[in-house]
Amino acid sequence: MSRRGNRSVTENFDVPTTEELETGSWAVTLTPRLAQFAAVARYEHVTRAAHSLGMPQSTLSRAMARLEDDLGVALFARHGRTVSLTAAGRAFHASVERALAEVDRAAESVRADADPATGKVAFGFLHTMGSETVPELIRAFRADHPRVRFQLIQNYGEAMLERLRHGDLDLCLTSPVPDAPDLVARRLDEQKLRLVVPDDHPLAVRKRIRLAEAAAEQFVTLEPGYGLRRITDALCAEAGFAPKIAFEGEDPETLRGLVAAGLGVGLLPPPAVPRPGVVELTVTAPRAVREIGVAWLGGHPDTPPVAAFKRFLLSRRGQLLLHR
Template sequence: MRHHRSLEPTSLPTEPAELSPRSPAALLSPLLAQFAAVARQEHVTRAAAELAMPQPTLSRAVARLESELGVALLSREGRAVRLTRAGRVFLASVERSLAELERGVDAARAEADPMGGRVAFGFLHTMGTEAVPMLLRGFRAEFPRVRFQLVQDYGEAMLDRLREGELDLCLLSPRPELPDLTSRRMGEQRLRLVVPAEHRLAGRRRVRLEEFAEDTFVTLVPGYGMRRITDSLWAEAGFTPRISFEGEEAETLRGLVAAGLGVAVLPPASVPRSDVVELALTSAAARRELALAWSSVRPLPPPAEAFRDYVLSEKDHLPLHS
């Protein structure tokens, strides 16, 4: 089973209640703030002035609310009004509901604040060592109040999450060419054949993959973009490899190569290791294109739009080319 890693813990939302057009909550919602104003002022005329609406209209609204509930909420004492016992009970729930609605409005506005909202950003595991920290550091220098929800996952899973609206942007490979997604090329990396330092061909600079047909391989699990490239390279070289391990992270595979469990086709390491050697492959297909992707059918929130523009402006300065 594959697991993504989210670098900002989030709680699962509870299942929302479904409101039919004739449900009590749907029918009463427009009247609640008006009732609360009358209850607070204990006077219909003053409440109407506060709400900037005609006093007869407000009186009819409160009467309609009482009719819908089938309960008297107010007792009239001349021009003044008093809450009935049922009115006090109902007002407590109304005030909690209105306060929660205010918090929701504030949260929605904060999400859309280009200077202080939230960006949900996904990226490949291999991007987390150097490229993503560089991007976050540079962007936060300009937008220090923007918050990030960071998710590490493989490409197909991130594309699904883009479609569902769980992610705003993702940095992945290969570049998707789908009608509901927009993508921009960020760079291209030549893939390497990673071998133990003591391997018989470790002294070479360039090798043909078919020279390793008798070796054991460690590789990424099926479904990853890199695995699809590796599968096509094996097919091009004309052999079916012996695989000793399928994993989810390139650095784990490098460690297994160093331990002698096999060789691996991987992107270049951001930090060189002394216990493995990375050899250039002669095949022109031994490369991967990196891209930034986002939804074509859903507009980006302002903070995500600002981050997208920043990432694209920095693409030539990132370690995404080899």
Template sequence: MAHQRSSQRRLSRDSDTEDIVALLAPRLAHFAGVARTEHVTRAAREMNVPQSTLSRALARLEQDLGVDLFARHGRTLSLTPAGHTFLASVERALAEIERAADAVRADADRTTGKVAFGFLHTLGAETVPGLIHAFRADHPRVRFSLVQNYGEAMLERLRAGELDLCLTSPVPDAPDLVGRRLDEQRLRLVVPADHRLAARRRVRLAEAADEPFVTLEPGYGLRRITDAVCEEAGFRPRVAFEGEEAETLRGLVAAGLGVALLPPPAVPRPGVAELTVTAPRAVREIGVAWLAGRTDTPPVAAFKEFLLSRRGRLLP
């Protein structure tokens, strides 16, 4: 019966890899410690574990693998050829685990840790560099991993655990996310410099109802806002081009391809006129989002608190 139980625990060659890892991983450090000292008592003392625990771990490891890793010589041990082969891989695996542990501890360090931060393309020229510069005045050694993308893509990366925080628009309303409004940005009707409306400073959006529009692709927050504001103004925009980046649209407006509803540029662009939209109200909310229920590391908590403290004055 004992032999049968032992055989049942033994791993077959076609065992699932995840099962093998789950079974063997807790015993690898014990094996490496005994292999280093070639003595169970000495290894148990160095590793601060009971000798009986260590002996049982080695016996089970050999049973699970179905091979002898050690040759016993009284109180001392020596590695078998199979043990030497196994040890080389175990030492590499343990070293990799140690490096991974060091990396995640470093990322969570209060003063030198890392924040994985996403933001919209339109916030990359001025807003985000200014925020990071201001934050690092008090946290000079905190590191940032930055991702620039459109809103929905960043929210998916939040859900996947690839980002800690992101600046996005519109502010998400989903049960698995937390969103906080930080500021709002007035959108402008951008027209070519020689356009019939270019000499105006203000315009009702309905006055552009017959114009071709250049817009971002469906799925972008700014595209949804453009469609909604145009609908409120009483028309559906006639789309001449769909792009992925606001400044590209601004260039296409300058080339006469159409008009666009866009946030202010970081630097004024020649060839276009930017008009204040008086009706309907054309704004986009900018907010910060994070995954609900996740515990923040100290650097992430500090940066989140900093962003929330900038409510109403996030944008330059």
């Protein structure tokens, strides 16, 4: 039997107004009495149902009478101290049990997600961190929290920040580090960006380059709205030029493939695994890095597993595995 039967239930005797009932507020009006109705239907005895609910029998009887008045239909046939469901009562009872079961499932789900030992963390991160950085972080965290579960979501920075605001994410690793009044963000590390050129390009014999020397090149970049695209545009502007865009994409490794095919050059973070067909040059000026930070929604309390993972991330400042 559900634990609903052991709960103490307080009855609200405010009579719903005609306006409330006509504006679709049945859920608000009826919800406090649904568990009481289900108990009476289950026991077919008001006194036993009241005992299971921890409330006076007279209070429960009045509540059921009020429920029938609100609905305008008889739910019970009275037989002395016992009751039985009418046809309308049986139909209503089936729906009420499904609704209460769904409430129980929802409550158990949120309680399970908040459990300190086995709860869940919804964690977002950039695509470039999915192959090694995030797996290594989670491996290290789970050394002390082996049963914490993760919902992992890869996306670009702005999309993850919106999901933070909508409550879909607890934390996210992103770049640039956001500066917004509704978010809290902490810088964790930085990652060098390199000018990636085809291995048969005239610049491929170089190891270092000033970004201004690539002003005449065709660039492959991420689409507008991506953090790395904003960084690329800003660095090129600092170097004194606006990049000529040949291709725009959504994934840095796809862009690296376009570079290998001779379709342009790109300002990209280092890959997890070296890519054949390209040469990666250190940019000496301007200083070409992207800051990596963790962000969360301000003013929202953390569940224990989220708080533990947040502390862990903040303890790793300057120690992220970023393929420098």
